[in-house]
Amino acid sequence: MSQYAALIIDDEPDIRELIAMTLERMDLQCFQAANVSEALALLKQRPYHFCITDMKLPDGNGLEIINFCNAQHPNMPIAMITAFGNVDLAVNALKAGAFDLVAKPIDIVRLRELVHAALRLTRVPANIEAVPSSEGLLGQSEVMHTLKEKIRKVARTQAPVFIHGESGTGKELVARLIHYQSVRADQPFIAVNCGAIPKDLMESEFFGHRKGSFTGANSDKAGFFKAAQGGTLFLDEVAELPLDMQAKLLRVIQEKAVRSVGSEHEESIDVRVVSASHKDLQQLVDEETFRQDLFFRLNVIQVSVPRLAERPEDIPLLSQHFIRKYALEWGMPEVSLDARAADALLHYTFPGNVRELENILQRAFTMAEGDSISLEDLSLTPQAERIQPLLADTDAERIETNNLEAYLENIERQAITQALEATRWNKTAAAEKLGISFRALRYRCKKLAID
Ligand SMILES: Nc1ncnc2c1ncn2[C@@H]1O[C@H](COP(=O)(O)OP(=O)(O)OP(=O)(O)O)[C@@H](O)[C@H]1O
Incomplete structure (x- = not known):
């Protein structure tokens, strides 16, 4: 049977x-229904795997079926069968919790792949706590419980996910959990910081290149999409992508195919895209x-990290x-926070979020004497220092200079250094504080020789 x-x-x-x-x-026992009421009657009779x-x-x-099944x-x-071009309905289906979409006319090869993936879900741990603890998202607060629940739900679909949250809140960790809870868990997870790739290398980094296609292309390169084949591609700081690259990315996502720089052929790809940004x-x-x-x-699905x-x-x-x-990493005995330190952390505001807390504790651990x-x-x-405006008193002074450029550079250097110090050298957070992009900050640091 x-x-x-x-x-x-x-x-x-x-x-x-x-x-x-x-x-x-594929060795599945099939039951059929021709409308919603027949389907609901069959769904009440017995469980199904797909x-x-x-x-x-x-x-x-079909949304009624999804809603009924979400509860029961x-x-x-x-899986939802959708007519070609009906994007709004398709998106609604994914948002409601559909596992994946099947376009009409039905492509049998694609249907088989989809069923295989759906059946693999039964082998994926349904509980987020089952993921190795080093990957775990810590937090017992209500907002974190809600987030974990959302991750669990989102991981069971193939829909693209956008993760929104301030710098250092754990967006990458969330993306990893979505991947490791999904049917793609045994395939690659590739994380890319879109703000850190030089503009002229972007196309080749994302889509790969053929040997000799430009100066410096000494061998074939696969690119992020092909490296993530079968798995998940995490596009961190996706807002930093320049407009021309956004157009190319859109095409690849729509066509589900990439063409390497210098190649004449497109190769089909099966990659789930998860993206993130601290920007709106x-x-x-x-x-x-x-x-x-x-x-x-x-x-298609948005996840907010508190x-x-x-x-x-x-x-x-x-x-x-x-x-x-x-303590483990450095082979030292564990220490604890004394009462004043623990209380101060509870009342601190952490502009750099969990990453800032980690950095503070890492530094404190090296400073601590005793246990x-x-x-x-x-x-x-x-x-008080953190909320003081960066350049509070410059306009109070009379500005006299015979070298305007050097003078302005000096102010720029001061503003950047202060922002970096305030964010414990977290460039993403510093850029946000200064109201410039990560890329612009990197460029300015280089120009002003700020290390
Ligand atoms: N809930 C959490 N439990 C344990 N560690 C966490 C948690 N949230 C964040 N971290 C840790 O904090 C650090 C920053 O997390 P992560 O890189 O995921 O943040 P991010 O939001 O992607 O930051 P950015 O926007 O700057 O890229 C990492 O070392 C991560 O492991």
């Missing part, structure tokens, strides 16, 4: 038959620095985790 059961919902008997034949060859439903049904639509069978992957992409779209169509593609200030109750747990981590970390060891920047 077959190990798996599938439910096929479509009002066209030919399509149901085609899907049933394909699935039966469900595929048409979007438009005579007495309703939350672990069953549901909708605002960038309004300002016309980010393409609306790309935003629409990337932002600031550390929104979950102070997690600070003790995180502190203990980082102290233990450095505890004191308030002094933490060297917290006083609140």
Whole structure:
């Protein structure tokens, strides 16, 4: 007897038959329904390992099936059959929790791949705590529970995800968890910082190049998309992509194919794109620095990562985790925070979020004498200094100079250094503080020889 059961919902008997034949060859026992009410009746009778439903049904639509299953069978992957060009409905289906989409006319090879992926879901740990602890997202606060639940749900679909949150909140960690909870867990996870790639190398870094296609291309290179084949490509700081690159990226995502620089052929790719930014992409779209169509593609599902200030109750747990981590890494005995230090951390605002907390504790750990970390060891920047405007008194002075350029460079250097110090040399956070892009900050640091 077959190990798996599938439910096929479509009002066209030919399509149901085609899907049933394909699935039966894959050793699935198939049940069929021609409309929503038949489907709901079958869903109430027994569990299924997989469900595929048409979007438009005579007495309703596929979203009703998804909503019913979200409540009754939350672990069953549901694929949605969509008519070509119906992007809005497709996006709604993914947002509602559909596992993946199948375009009409149905491509049997693609359907088989999709069913394989759906059945693999049963082998993926449903519980986020089952992921190795080094990868774990720490936090017992309510906002973190909500986030973990969302990650669990999102990991079970193939939809693109956009992760929004301030610098250092753990966006990359969230992206990794989405990958490791998904059917792609045993395939590569490739993380790319879009703000750190030189503009003229972008195309070759993303899509690869053929040997000899430009000066310096001494061998074939695969590029990020091909490196992530079968897995997940994480585009961090996606707002930093220049507009021409955004257009190329959109094309690759739409076509599911890449052409390396210097190659004549396109190669098909199967990569889930997860992106992140601390910036408000909708605002960038309004300002016309980010393409609306790309935003629409990337932002099918949005996950927000809370600031550390929104979950102070997690600070003790995180502190203990980082102290233990450095004690282990450096082979030293574990220390604890004394009462004043613990209290100060609870009331600190952490513009650099969890990363800043980690940096503070790493430094304090090296400073600590004896078996505890004191308030002094933490060297917290006083609140007043952090909110003082960067250049508070320049306009009060009379400016006299015979070298305007050097004078301005000096002010620029001062502003950048202060922002870097205030963010513990976290360039992403410093750039945000200064209101410039990560790339612009990198360029200015280089120009002004700030190390
Ligand atoms: N909830 C958490 N539990 C444990 N460690 C965390 C958590 N959140 C963040 N971290 C740690 O904090 C550091 C920063 O996290 P991460 O790089 O994921 O942040 P980010 O939001 O992607 O930052 P950026 O926007 O600057 O790229 C990492 O070392 C990460 O492991």
